Amino acid sequence: MEGSRRGWSPDAVVVVALVILHFTLYRFLVRWPVMPSFLIGGLLLAALRLRAGYAAFLGFSLGVLEAAMALVGLGTISIVLTVVGYLAARSRDLLFADARYYVFIYLFAGTWASEMLLMLAMPGGPGILGGLVLAPVSALGTAVVCGAAERLAAAFRRP
Amino acid sequence: MRHINIGRPENQRRDLVIVAVLLIFSWPLTGLDSSQALGLTRLLRSTVLAPFLAADAAYERRAALAIRTAQLEADRDALYLRLQIATDLERENRELRAQLSLPDRRPGSFIVAELVPGRPSIGDSHTFLLRNESLMGIEVPTGVSVPGGIVGVLRSTSGGTGLGEFWTHPDFRVSVRSATGGATGIVRSIAGEGGGTLMLVEGVPYQARMAEGAMLETAGLGGVFPPGIEVGTVIAEADSRSGWSHSYLVEPAVQPGTVRAATAWDRSGTEPVPAPPDTSAPNLNGSEQGEEAGVGGF
Numbered sequence: 001m002e003g004s005r006r007g008w009s010p011d012a013v014v015v016v017a018l019v020i021l022h023f024t025l026y027r028f029l030v031r032w033p034v035m036p037s038f039l040i041g042g043l044l045l046a047a048l049r050l051r052a053g054y055a056a057f058l059g060f061s062l063g064v065l066e067a068a069m070a071l072v073g074l075g076t077i078s079i080v081l082t083v084v085g086y087l088a089a090r091s092r093d094l095l096f097a098d099a100r101y102y103v104f105i106y107l108f109a110g111t112w113a114s115e116m117l118l119m120l121a122m123p124g125g126p127g128i129l130g131g132l133v134l135a136p137v138s139a140l141g142t143a144v145v146c147g148a149a150e151r152l153a154a155a156f157r158r159p
Numbered sequence: 160m161r162h163i164n165i166g167r168p169e170n171q172r173r174d175l176v177i178v179a180v181l182l183i184f185s186w187p188l189t190g191l192d193s194s195q196a197l198g199l200t201r202l203l204r205s206t207v208l209a210p211f212l213a214a215d216a217a218y219e220r221r222a223a224l225a226i227r228t229a230q231l232e233a234d235r236d237a238l239y240l241r242l243q244i245a246t247d248l249e250r251e252n253r254e255l256r257a258q259l260s261l262p263d264r265r266p267g268s269f270i271v272a273e274l275v276p277g278r279p280s281i282g283d284s285h286t287f288l289l290r291n292e293s294l295m296g297i298e299v300p301t302g303v304s305v306p307g308g309i310v311g312v313l314r315s316t317s318g319g320t321g322l323g324e325f326w327t328h329p330d331f332r333v334s335v336r337s338a339t340g341g342a343t344g345i346v347r348s349i350a351g352e353g354g355g356t357l358m359l360v361e362g363v364p365y366q367a368r369m370a371e372g373a374m375l376e377t378a379g380l381g382g383v384f385p386p387g388i389e390v391g392t393v394i395a396e397a398d399s400r401s402g403w404s405h406s407y408l409v410e411p412a413v414q415p416g417t418v419r420a421a422t423a424w425d426r427s428g429t430e431p432v433p434a435p436p437d438t439s440a441p442n443l444n445g446s447e448q449g450e451e452a453g454v455g456g457f
Contacts, residue, residue: 023208023211024211024214026211026215026278027215027218027219027278029280030278030279030280035280037280051170051174052171052174052177052178053173053174053175053176053177053178054177056174056177056178056181057177057181060181060184060185063185064188064199064203065203065207065208066280067200068199068200068203068204068208069204069208069211069278070277070278070279070280070284071200071275071276071277071278071279071284071286071287071288071322072277072279072282072284072285072286073279073282074188074189074191074196074199074200075185075186075187075188075189075190075191076189078181078185078188079182079185079186079189082178082181082182082185083178083182086174086178089174090174115281118281118282119281119282122279122281122282123282123283124282124283124284125281125282126281130281
C-alpha cells in the first residue's frame with residue numbers, strides 16, 4: 001500500500017482493523033444469517049489500493065484463514081475471495097472513482113456479489129434465494145460500516 | 160481516493176499470472192480429505208488464529224460460567240448415582256463371567272476431549288475439532304459420544320487435535336439395534352420438515368418392527384463405535400419396501416450444536432463385535448414387550 005515506507009497508512013490500519021474485528025467478533029457474526037461482513041469489506045477496501053495480483057493474494061490468504069476458522073470450505077472460500085480480490089482491484093478502471101458515493105456503491109455491489117458467490121458455492125448454503133434476499137441486506141450493512149471506516153481513514157489521510 | 164496505476168499491460172499480465180497460480184493452487188484444496196485439511200487448519204488455528212480463538216474461548220467460559228456451574232453440579236450428582244449402580248453391575252458382571260469361564264471384558268477406553276464445532280458464516284458445517292493430547296495415535300475412524308448419546312465420528316488426527324464429522328454429515332452411517340436387541344438397521348441423517356436434522360434408520364428387516372418410542376443404540380458392528388451407546392428414539396415409520404425392509408424416522412439423542420466436550424473411543428486392545436446370527440425368520444412368539452414384532456439381523 002502507498003505510504004507503507006513511512007509506516008502504516010490510514011487505509012492499511014482500517015483494513016487490518018476490519019480483519020481483526022471480523023475474527024474477534026466471529027462468534028456473533030455467524031450467529032445470524034444477515035450480518036455485515038468485515039472480512040469482505042476489508043478485502044474490498046484493500047483492493048482499492050492494491051494491484052490486482054496482490055489483492056488476489058490477500059483474498060486467497062483471507063479465504064484460507066476464514067475456512068480454518070469455519071472448519072469448512074477450504075478451497076471454495078479461498079477461490080471465491082481470490083476472484084473477488086482480483087475483480088475488485090480491476091473494477092477501479094471501470095468505475096468513476098470521483099463519484100460521491102463511489103466507495104459505498106463499490107462496497108455494496110462487491111459484498112453482494114461475493115456473498116452471492118459464497119451462498120451458491122458453499123455446501124448447505126441458502127442458494128440463489130439467499131443471494132437475492134439475505135445478501136443485499138448483509139451488503140448494505142457492510143457498505144455502511146466499512147464505508148464509514150473508509151471515510152474515517154480519508155479524514156486522517158488529508159494533509 | 161488516490162489510486163496507483165494498474166493500467167500498464169505488463170502489470171496486468173503479471174497480475175493475471177498471480178491469479179492463475181493462486182487458482183491453480185486453490186483448486187486442489189476443494190478436494191482435500193479431512194486428514195490433509197486438518198494439517199493446514201491446525202497450523203493456522205495454532206498460529207495466526209490462536210489469539211482470536213483464545214479470546215473466543217475466554218468469552219464462552221465467562222458467559223456460560225453460571226449456567227455451567229449449575230449444570231456441572233447436576234451432572235456430578237447424576238454421575239455419582241450412576242457410578243454406584245455401575246460399580247455393582249461391574250462386580251456382578253465379573254462374577255458371572257467368571258462362573259461362565261468367559262474372558263474379562265475389554266471395552267476399550269474413552270478419551271475426554273474438548274469439542275470445537277465448525278461455524279461457517281454461510282452454509283452448514285458438519286465438522287468439529289477434538290482437542291486432547293491423548294488423541295495422539297488413536298486409531299481412526301472412531302466413535303465420538305457423550306453420556307447422552309452419539310455425537311459423530313473422528314476421521315483423522317494430527318498431534319493432539321482430531322477432525323471429525325457430526326452425525327448430521329451426509330456420509331455418516333452407524334449400525335444400530337433396538338435397546339432390547341430385537342431389530343437392527345443402519346442410521347443416517349435426513350433433513351427434517353422443520354429445517355432441523357433427524358435420523359433415518361434403514362434396512363430394518365421386513366419381519367422386524369420398531370415401535371414408536373423404541374430406543375436405538377449402537378450395535379458395535381464394524382468396530383468404529385462401541386456397542387450400547389444411545390443413538391435416538393424411533394418417531395414413526397418412514398417407508399416400507401414390501402417384503403424387504405422398513406425404515407423409520409428417529410429423534411436423535413444428541414443435538415450436535417449443544418456439545419462442548421465429548422469422548423472418543425480408544426478401541427486399542429478390544430476385540431471386534433461378532434456379527435449377529437441370521438435370525439431373519441419370522442418370530443412366531445410375538446414381540447418383545449410389544450416393542451418389536453419379530454427379530455431381524457443383517
